[in-house]
Amino acid sequence: MARRVKTSWKEKQREVAAPEVVEEKLWTLSDWMEKHWKPVLAAIGGVSVLWAAVGIYQIVSSSGEQKRADLTAAVFAKALTPIVVPPAAPATPDEAEQKPEGPSFVSEKERAEAVIKAATTEDPKAGALIGVLVGGAKATTGDYAGQLKAIDAGLAKVGGNPLEIPLHEQRATALAALGRTADAVAEWAKVASLTPTLFGKALAQIRTGDLYNPNLGAKTPDAQKAKGAYEAALKVARVGDKDPGPGSLGFLVADARQKLEKL
Secondary structure (H helix, E strand, C coil), X not given: CCCCCCCCHHHHHHHHHHHHHHHHHHHHHHHHHHHHHHHHHHHHHHHHHHHHHHHHHHHHCCCCCHHHHHHHHHHHHHHCCCEXXXXXXXXXXXXXXXXXXXXXXXXXXXXXXXXXXXXXXXXXXXXXXXXXXXXHHHHHCCCHHHHHHHHHXXXXXXXXXXCHHHHHHHHHHXXXXXXXXXXXXXXXXXXXXXXXCHHHHHHHHHXXXXXXXXXXXXXXXXXXXXXXXXXXXXXXXXXXXXXXXCCHHHHHHHHHHHHHHHC
């Protein structure tokens, strides 16, 4: 039979006092809030406004005209519309119940075409983020020249903005798809110089290697240049000549090594 542990009188007193201490702290916090509720409320409101501003900056910063805002909203609406692939066989009652309500597209290409149709890409005041969406949509339809044009229009507006780096990455991809390998390599070099992270710098080197890798169907194959780029990626990612731990940087190291082994 287990022996019952007795609680001493002092321990009982501490247990009784503990809720009182918590209650006292809560009352103290309540008093503080009564005195400072206005600045706290203002701070919360300021944070909400800040995040709202970040979300709509690219939408309305280029123009205050309601018409253009409506057009921009239409682009986002199409880009965020889900894709629902119709079943090969007639839908069962259970599948019909699971079908999402509202509009949808049957393929990535159909959605991309809708995004392009909703956008006014020739408008010089169009937001840079819209340029990213339209550029990606044109790439989906195979119009890489159109993608490049949309990206360049966006880049003209985002100097020093965090959006600049993904635009340069898209630009490198578009140039590679157009067969302009040397220009794509130069673009990845620009990405490497702009990005502040080791991951971004290593990724730029790996993508450069991929452009020359004969095993990946490179349009300008050069095993030596590919090897040099992969080795440069490893040098960037292995700080202090040590492998990084599990994570995105570790994945890049494994990817570069695997590709080096096959050259």
